[in-house]
Amino acid sequence: MASVESQQDFFEGTEKLLEVWFTSSDGTDRDLRTIERKDLDALLKLVKCEIISCTSSKEMDAYVLSESSMFVTKDRFILKTCGTTTLLAAVDGLLKLVKEKVGYDMVMDIFYSRKNFSRPELQHGVHQNFENEVQHLDTLFPNGSAYTLGRINRDCWYLYTLDDEGVSHPDQTFELLMWDMCPEKMKIFTKEVCQTGPEASQKSGIVDIIPGMKIDDFLFEPCGYSMNGLLPDGCYITIHVTPEPHCSYVSFESNVPQESYHDLIEKVLDVFRPGQFLMTIFANKASIARDTHKTLENQHTIKGYRRSDHQMCCFKNYTLTYTQFKKSAKPTQFSRPII
Numbered sequence: 001m002a003s004v005e006s007q008q009d010f011f012e013g014t015e016k017l018l019e020v021w022f023t024s025s026d027g028t029d030r031d032l033r034t035i036e037r038k039d040l041d042a043l044l045k046l047v048k049c050e051i052i053s054c055t056s057s058k059e060m061d062a063y064v065l066s067e068s069s070m071f072v073t074k075d076r077f078i079l080k081t082c083g084t085t086t087l088l089a090a091v092d093g094l095l096k097l098v099k100e101k102v103g104y105d106m107v108m109d110i111f112y113s114r115k116n117f118s119r120p121e122l123q124h125g126v127h128q129n130f131e132n133e134v135q136h137l138d139t140l141f142p143n144g145s146a147y148t149l150g151r152i153n154r155d156c157w158y159l160y161t162l163d164d165e166g167v168s169h170p171d172q173t174f175e176l177l178m179w180d181m182c183p184e185k186m187k188i189f190t191k192e193v194c195q196t197g198p199e200a201s202q203k204s205g206i207v208d209i210i211p212g213m214k215i216d217d218f219l220f221e222p223c224g225y226s227m228n229g230l231l232p233d234g235c236y237i238t239i240h241v242t243p244e245p246h247c248s249y250v251s252f253e254s255n256v257p258q259e260s261y262h263d264l265i266e267k268v269l270d271v272f273r274p275g276q277f278l279m280t281i282f283a284n285k286a287s288i289a290r291d292t293h294k295t296l297e298n299q300h301t302i303k304g305y306r307r308s309d310h311q312m313c314c315f316k317n318y319t320l321t322y323t324q325f326k327k328s329a330k331p332t333q334f335s336r337p338i339i
């Protein structure tokens with residue numbers, strides 16, 4: 001069996017994340033889950049990934065993919081893919097498929113986002129830079145808006161959205177993207193330490209992040225881990241781990257509504273112990289998370305981490321907080337000698 005250290009191939013853990021909300025002009029009741037499996041497989045072929053497994057709750061079908069995850073509800077489609085997948089190659093096909101097979105004729109809202117890649121030159125087509133991704137999306141959505149948050153010469157996060165009135169019922173998305181991971185924690189997500197996804201979920205403490213989840217987890221050979229966790233009322237969490245020390249990365253995403261994400265953040269940090277992380281919280285006006293940005297504004301430290309960046313954006317219907325933290329072991333040097 002190859003060891004993790006010997007696997008020197010670079011893997012881009014950073015995901016491309018697409019969320020599309022659909023509606024119909026005639027108000028008829030429709031359901032994206034009526035799309036047939038063969039059509040989903042064909043769509044994912046365009047992205048260069050495939051379905052590994054599927055679990056369902058009353059409100060959603062959740063798929064673990066060879067490169068991350070996909071979630072399908074009545075009116076929302078989420079596709080999250082990592083590596084060198086070509087996610088945006090599927091958007092046009094998705095819109096046509098949904099119109100033809102489901103009958104939705106309108107996009108209510110779209111969110112495309114990602115962190116900056118470690119090795120953008122390895123990406124294919126439009127994914128090598130955000131400007132090209134935006135140009136591509138602009139051909140499909142005449143009213144799209146594109147943003148960059150964070151430091152454009154360091155770590156940043158890109159967003160494309162419609163900035164319309166959009167989704168009116170409570171909606172929120174919380175993401176923690178982590179890198180420079182603790183090597184000991186990462187070992188758990190290798191076949192040297194665990195044999196299966198469930199063993200890795202148990203040993204790492206992932207099962208305890210939110211008790212009572214219906215978990216679908218997978219441990220890759222020789223390393224790498226993906227999971228979807230389903231909760232009541234259409235809530236989910238999804239976690240993806242790239243444990244290779246030279247490119248370690250973990251993502252956590254959830255739509256659980258919380259007035260404060262403080263406890264959840266601490267639990268996730270305890271499980272993974274990243275060197276650095278960035279966090280985004282989207283909440284619309286109807287969400288109980290709509291005021292989290294107020295608490296986060298004054299939060300300069302979290303459990304041994306110090307804030308390095310913080311921004312807040314107000315869209316028509318959503319507020320978005322972007323914030324970045326680093327392990328605060330070394331004091332920050334405020335001045336530099338002139339050389």
Ligand SMILES: C[S@+](CC[C@H](N)C(=O)[O-])C[C@H]1O[C@@H](n2cnc3c(N)ncnc32)[C@H](O)[C@@H]1O
Nearest residue numbers: 011013067082220223224240241242243250251
């Ligand atoms: C699919 S997973 C999770 C990726 C995720 N976006 C993340 O947060 O890191 C990627 C990890 O699994 C490993 N892996 C092993 N076999 C793989 C395969 N067939 N496809 C994708 N990743 C694989 C990669 O080397 C990497 O460590």
